[in-house]
Amino acid sequence: MDATLITLPKHHDIRGNLSFIEEDTHLPFDIKRVYWIYDVPGGEKRGGHAFKETEELIVALSGSFDVVLNDGTREYRFSLNRSYYGVYIPKMMWRELENFSTNSLAVIISSTDYSVNDYIRDFEKFKGLKGC
Ligand code: TYD
Numbered sequence: 379m380d381a382t383l384i385t386l387p388k389h390h391d392i393r394g395n396l397s398f399i400e401e402d403t404h405l406p407f408d409i410k411r412v413y414w415i416y417d418v419p420g421g422e423k424r425g426g427h428a429f430k431e432t433e434e435l436i437v438a439l440s441g442s443f444d445v446v447l448n449d450g451t452r453e454y455r456f457s458l459n460r461s462y463y464g465v466y467i468p469k470m471m472w473r474e475l476e477n478f479s480t481n482s483l484a485v486i487i488s489s490t491d492y493s494v495n496d497y498i499r500d501f502e503k504f505k506g507l508k509g510c
Contacts, residue, residue, distance in 0.1 A: 379406045381447050381454055381467055384435065388462040397462040399435070399487065406466065407433045407489035414439075414485045418478040425474040428498045433489040435464040436475070441482025448472040450508035472504055
């Protein structure tokens with residue numbers, strides 16, 4: 379499955395809205411881990427790597443930021459500013475998160491446990507592995 383924007387359910391209510399993620403309904407992978415990124419200082423970027431095996435879904439639970447993906451050839455930019463959208467990122471996709479608004483909260487649903495060995499942090503090496 380390619381990188382794609384996934385629209386999650388949204389239950390509108392005068393008491394407030396509710397959204398959710400179900401592994402079998404909304405994700406093309408099984409959930410092994412959830413982590414979140416917050417208190418990002420203005421102008422900072424996160425990511426700057428690819429994963430050999432890990433697939434992820436990134437949701438802007440609060441605030442806004444951009445998810446910039448690169449498959450070795452083309453760049454794809456997803457601007458997230460609603461908590462009912464998620465960006466699905468397949469394995470072997472370079473990613474950066476940038477343009478974080480104040481108090482933004484990124485939650486990342488992940489298909490693997492954390493492993494330093496799954497990271498590719500050199501873009502040229504990444505392109506080589508992609509055959510680009
Ligand atoms: P890193 O993946 O480099 O952050 P980014 O989201 O910007 O790509 O992770 C930052 C640090 O946190 C690094 O030292 C590894 C640690 N870390 C964990 O221990 N567990 C995790 O699940 C993640 C994502 C990171």
